Amino acid sequence: MKTQVAIIGAGPSGLLLGQLLHRQGIDNVIVERRSGEYVLSRIRAGVLEQGMVDLLREAGVDQRMDEEGLPHDGFELVFDNRRVRVALDELTGGSKVMVYGQTEVTRDLMEARAAAGATTLYEAENVQPHDLDSDSPYLTFEHNGETVRLECDYIAGCDGYHGVSRQAIPQERIKEFEKVYPFGWLGMLSDTPPVSDELIYARHERGFSLCSMRSATRSRYYLQVPLDEKVENWSDERFWEELKRRLPDEVAAKLVTGPSIEKSIAPLRSYVVEPMQYGRLFLVGDAAHIVPPTGAKGLNLAASDVNTLYRLMVKVYQEGRTDLIERYSQTCLKRIWKAERFSWWMTSMLHNFSDQEDFNSRMQLAELDYVTSSKAGLTTIAENYVGLPYEPLE
Numbered sequence: 001m002k003t004q005v006a007i008i009g010a011g012p013s014g015l016l017l018g019q020l021l022h023r024q025g026i027d028n029v030i031v032e033r034r035s036g037e038y039v040l041s042r043i044r045a046g047v048l049e050q051g052m053v054d055l056l057r058e059a060g061v062d063q064r065m066d067e068e069g070l071p072h073d074g075f076e077l078v079f080d081n082r083r084v085r086v087a088l089d090e091l092t093g094g095s096k097v098m099v100y101g102q103t104e105v106t107r108d109l110m111e112a113r114a115a116a117g118a119t120t121l122y123e124a125e126n127v128q129p130h131d132l133d134s135d136s137p138y139l140t141f142e143h144n145g146e147t148v149r150l151e152c153d154y155i156a157g158c159d160g161y162h163g164v165s166r167q168a169i170p171q172e173r174i175k176e177f178e179k180v181y182p183f184g185w186l187g188m189l190s191d192t193p194p195v196s197d198e199l200i201y202a203r204h205e206r207g208f209s210l211c212s213m214r215s216a217t218r219s220r221y222y223l224q225v226p227l228d229e230k231v232e233n234w235s236d237e238r239f240w241e242e243l244k245r246r247l248p249d250e251v252a253a254k255l256v257t258g259p260s261i262e263k264s265i266a267p268l269r270s271y272v273v274e275p276m277q278y279g280r281l282f283l284v285g286d287a288a289h290i291v292p293p294t295g296a297k298g299l300n301l302a303a304s305d306v307n308t309l310y311r312l313m314v315k316v317y318q319e320g321r322t323d324l325i326e327r328y329s330q331t332c333l334k335r336i337w338k339a340e341r342f343s344w345w346m347t348s349m350l351h352n353f354s355d356q357e358d359f360n361s362r363m364q365l366a367e368l369d370y371v372t373s374s375k376a377g378l379t380t381i382a383e384n385y386v387g388l389p390y391e392p393l394e
Helices: 012-023 036-041 050-058 063-068 088-092 100-118 236-246 298-319 322-350 359-373 373-388
Strands: 005-008 028-031 071-072 074-079 081-086 097-099 119-121 126-130 138-143 146-151 154-157 173-191 200-202 210-211 219-226 259-274 281-282
Touching: 005 138, 012 028, 012 050, 012 100, 012 298, 012 373, 028 050, 028 173, 036 050, 036 100, 036 298, 036 359, 050 298, 063 100, 081 088, 081 373, 088 373, 173 236, 200 322, 200 373, 210 236, 219 236, 236 259, 298 322, 322 359
Parallel strands: 005 028, 005 154, 028 119, 074 200, 154 281
Antiparallel strands: 071 097, 074 081, 126 138, 138 146, 173 219, 173 259, 200 210, 210 219
């Protein structure tokens, strides 16, 4: 097999890159080790930055998002018995976010790819990149019982933190940066109406909580829990009761409870690898960076990588600008570190790091009081939340 761009991973970043390239006449093949059903079953993010919404529209997969997605022009911060609304549109000159689940984004992209007749090979085993630092890289893998060689010009590694792409780069050629937080998020999905029309981020002496949603009838809630906590220790009843304790009384009184669809615990950490490319291989999304979910940046950061690589490939194939290839990593990392900073800041400001009142807890309250009492502080939060502008290729 031959193609121009081989994409490893059929999650939303791989599919979005493939869709954008296809619309520009750049041939691509996606190789995915899981089944399509498995990819769609993953419960992930649901808040899309303005930039990602615009990119999905450019990819031509915006119809259902615009019909079913929930535009949000604000969210709430709750702390010290106070509720402060961050008015995103007013503070940013009109930018908003869109609440639309990652599963739905993935489904829309899958359907668009199928309609375009582009090739996605699911359940491909033993995927391995080769000759990355040459002019003729290729992939080998097993599919339907046969060994396949896929020759290409470039490889996009969109296969996540545990994928083969980053592991294919010699360790001495990359540097990793990581911060592990001493807690996780216990998340629960339920077919209940959201407690609020907008997201609520709550700091409480018992721990952080987040009230989010996937639609007008499906809610997603999170609780800060110790890293060694077990999901099986949390019945639905215990989860709802603990959530009520961490919310203001007037919010807790409106909470509609019901059976969970899914419960899971996610550890929180920050991670970045530099550089994000090696020869003809480009790392995209979680293959290169992880952020704690507090700032709603994970999926959105992957989209910004896709935006950079897509525009780079268009320049390469339509204008012969191969000189831009070496700028991919530097361009992406400028935005990534800013998003890492915002996610770290939100995480550090809203979570409990100790069971006791201490210097850190007083600093958190002072920080929250300051930034929410200042228009400049609120603007900083809003600008980062809706997403900073994509870095241009220089």
